[in-house]
Each structure stands twice: as structure tokens, then as C-alpha cells.
Amino acid sequence: QVQVVESGGGLVQAGGSLRLSCAASGSIFSINAMGWYRQAPGKQRELVAAITSGGSTNYADSVKGRFTISRDNAKNGIYLQMNSLKPEDTAVYYCNVQGTLKNGLARSFFDSWGQGTQVTVSS
Numbered sequence: 001q002v003q004v005v006e007s008g009g010g011l012v013q014a015g016g017s018l019r020l021s022c023a024a025s026g027s028i029f030s031i032n033a034m035g036w037y038r039q040a041p042g043k044q045r046e047l048v049a050a051i052t053s054g055g056s057t058n059y060a061d062s063v064k065g066r067f068t069i070s071r072d073n074a075k076n077g078i079y080l081q082m083n084s085l086k087p088e089d090t091a092v093y094y095c096n097v098q099g100t101l102k103n104g105l106a107r108s109f110f111d112s113w114g115q116g117t118q119v120t121v122s123s
Contacts, residue, residue: 009117020036050096068080076097085121094115095114
């Protein structure tokens with residue numbers, strides 16, 4: 001099993017910054033990719049930013065130039081530095097982790113989500 005825990009959400013004024021953290025733990029053999037998604041009320045969950053094991057990154061157009069995703073391989077973690085926040089960034093932010101579990105000599109794929117952290121940007 002894999003546990004994914006996010007932290008760092010909160011309330012901030014427009015133009016402000018927040019830093020989200022995510023850490024995965026459990027019987028992890030390797031991690032292929034990690035990412036941040038968000039879901040605003042009444043909207044579908046959408047990709048915000050993702051990073052692969054090789055360090056390649058992908059961002060939603062709406063956050064390019066404002067958000068930066070980074071990875072800490074030693075902690076099986078990622079961070080999302082969010083600058084110049086806008087009211088439309090208000091959402092619950094979820095961390096997603098994809099990789100391989102270990103169970104003795106057996107290996108299996110996993111795709112796990114955290115419980116989410118609320119980000120609220122006031123105008």
C-alpha cells in the first residue's frame with residue numbers, strides 16, 4: 001500500500017504565494033511520475049503540473065510562468081511553488097503518484113492519490 005500526504009494549503013490574497021508539499025510512503029519500489037491536480041467547485045479535476053522520474057515537467061497553460069513543480073527523490077516527494085496567485089486558482093489540490101510496488105520479489109503498478117489540500121485565493 002502507498003500513502004500520499006499533502007500539506008501547505010491555506011488562504012492567501014491575490015498576488016501572494018503558497019508552497020504545497022507531497023510525500024509518498026509505503027512499499028514503493030520506484031516512482032515513475034508525480035503530479036498535482038486541482039478541482040474547483042462544480043468543475044472537473046484538472047492537471048496542474050507533473051514531473052517524471054527523469055525530471056521532465058508538464059504544466060497547465062493557466063499556471064505556466066507562475067507555478068513551479070520540483071521533486072525530492074530521497075523523500076519520494078514533490079513540491080508546488082505557486083506565485084502570483086489568482087482567485088481562479090482556488091481549488092482543492094491533490095497529489096498523484098504513479099509507480100511500482102514491491103512485495104517480496106513481486107512488483108505491481110500503483111496509482112495513488114492524497115486526500116487533498118484546500119487553496120483559497122481572495123481578491
